[in-house]
Amino acid sequence: MVFSWLRSRRRRNLLAEPYPVRWDIFIDRNVAHFKLLSSPEQDKLRDITRILIAEKRWQGRSGLFVTEEMKVTIAAQAALMLLGDDHGYFRRVRDVFVFPTEFRTPRREDDWEDDFLSETPLAGQAVYRGPVLLAWDEVHSEGTNPAKGTNVVIHEFAHQLDYVDGLSDGTPSLGDRALESRWREVLNAKFEEHCRAVALKRWNPLFTTHSADNEAEFFASASEAFFCSPAQLKQTYSEVYQLLAAYYRLDPLMWYVGHR
């Protein structure tokens, strides 16, 4: 209780400071979603961005120095996910590690407790109860072009939301039994459908083959589609769209069809 009171006071003080207006240049340049938002949403996104930048520890890896522009570009994309519900500002994530480009790290799948580096170079990774790792070149190219349909920042932070309840199972904590059971039913059915389509090499390109690995990957990819290709997601997986809209308390399709 005391901690949460202190935290809210710190946030209030932070937001009472003048907004660093130069951040708008970075957001304008690198976060294409920003222009789609209504003006109150833009203000909210600025606030969330400030909180995420202040509360996370930002570290460069592989010789990269994390600039203010990088922090703003990453935090503003993650902030899109918190516009409807703040989800505790990704409270469990203390560190964001930024690499210049694709990187290899020890991975859970490859026994990541030991020191062997992953065989596969990664653009992002979300460590359970740990940091988010991101490749800056990928963050930048997807931030400027949501039409690509993929977004590594949204993907990795979606994993972190999934981890909050202690399980990496594609079902984040929803705080509602009925919604949770519907979620499992719908997401699992769609996940299995996707796995079958991948096996037949006829999958919907909204989802990658990687999202057939498990339900957690499917949820992370569905979140990317929700924010980057909402029209296609709603058209082809309308129940998944509706569940994500209930969870994020957002309707990103409105951003794309225009409501200003």
Ligand SMILES: [Zn+2]
């Ligand atoms: Zn993933």
